[in-house]
Amino acid sequence: MTAIPLNHVLILACILFSIGFIGVIIRKNTLFILMSLEIMLNAVGVAFIGAGSVWQQADGQIMFILILSLAAAEVAIGLALLIRMQRRYQSLDIDKLSEMRG
Amino acid sequence: MTIELMFYLAGAVAVLASLKVVTGKNTIHALLYLVVSLLAVAVCFYLMGAPFAAGLEVIVYAGAILVLFVFSVMLFNLNHDEVLFARQSQGLGFWAGPVVLAMCLLALLVNIIQSAEIQDKLTVNLVDAKQVGILLYGPYLLAVEIASFLLLAGLIAGYHYARPEGPGSHGGRS
Structure with a gap:
């Protein structure tokens, strides 16, 4: 039996996920959107680890490792796209990208 | 101090730091708060009995991914339009927030290491790296x-x- 109730772990994960989601919605700077995505992935990791610790299985940590590699790949591609965007538009405003049609 | 209380404290630090990331104006300061948020989540992992995941969180997330962020922001001038609109840091005042939150986490860790009773409780629900590796x-x-x-x-x-x-x-x- 674990010391921390699963409810509270899931509540913490939900709060972190909501903060990240609000960040993705309200920010205009693409760099901040990427950082908010990191917070969201992290919150999902909290939920997985909490569930794995309650049932005493290692599967939660394996899912966390997969999320970690996903986050690494996502950040690499996202930052490369940001560098390209900064070169072309001299700005990181996400609204500048709405001019692309198709 | 019980494990639950420490978990709630670390979770509160994570939530506060994440809020500062989302509402931040200056890019570098937001990245600092993001590091603190990831470290707080790592402490949560450790308290939930997953020390391997906590180590990975510190090494890969806070150590590699965030360094990638900071390098690309600084090398490629990605904080260009933030510089125009946000007030810049004057002196050391801006470091106070992340430092205070990180000191909370340090106090938690010292508390865990010192208290043998908490160590005993943490080994009850431990899922160690060996099980993860075998399954992986x-x-x-x-x-x-x-x-x-x-x-x-x-x-x-x-x-x-x-x-x-x-x-x-x-x-x-x-």
């Missing part, structure tokens, strides 16, 4: 291969997109 290279081998393909795709795409444009590049769209 047994039933989940295909997932590991797919993750390696994902990382290869990230590497190639990162190289392709961040390549300098212009006549010097071979075959890139101008």
